[in-house]
Amino acid sequence: MFRCVLWTVAAGAAVVLSLCGCTKVAMTGRSQLNLIPASEMMSMSYQQYAEVVKGSKLSGDSAQVRRIRAVGTRIQRAVEGYFAEIGKSDQLRDYKWEFNLIESDEQNAWCMPGGKVAFYTGILPVCRDDTGIAVVMGHEVAHAVAEHGAERMSQALLTQLGGVALSTAISSEPERTQALWMGAFGLGAQYGVLLPFSRTQESEADHLGLVFMARAGYHPEAALAFWQRMASQGKGQAPPEFMSTHPSDETRMQKIQELLPEAEKQYRPAGS
16 A cells, blocks of 8 residues: 655755645555545546537437446446445545447547446457446446546546646646546546556456356356456457456456356345
8 A cells, every 4th residue: 555645846856755645545444545526537537428428429329328337337336235225325425427339440439527437339249138237337336436537537647747736737638638637537538548457457347247257146156157258358468448448468357267156145036
């Protein structure tokens, strides 16, 4: 666990160490760097998501769109129930959940702050069914509610833009800030920026994603088969965009196997 400190360069190039925004992941208690107010994260998320949706070709397959939104709604309710149980419902207060299916060969999916989810049609064959979709949905929503995007964006502001506030970065370097933002939420290939998740963040997303899908009524054991299928997509070639910042080795499979007993205790069959 790193110390939450902010290095800033003062006039004359003197480096000064000062305290910075340090928050905790609601579900695990891990300390994380977060320099960005929630209100700013939500505002930019809604703006950028709207632009992505407007600039993309949305799927015209009504059956597949209904599937994505049905699975997404079940994951949403599971997340909201979980946060209510741990007394953190206020963290989701400003969420405006949205689930869209984008027509693209990319094997990708992501979730921005506020529950703004995008699936790409290219990943559906790997998902195969609703349970596979739930694996991806749970994992990506977990990244969002654990504020991993804010954590990565904070690190980018610190290391690449000198620790300036997000609002300042937007006004002074809008194009670069947008590229960093998109890179933080899984759209790195399109914007020329890649901000990989750390092993710790990936482990958290795997852990919480299993819990969320289980509570939504999808058996968590299916996650192993999904990740094996996804890992096989990248053999002998560049990995799918969805896997480009995700570890896909045996260590991950072993860790998921270790997490399954806990997730299975959370399993609530649909209709129960």
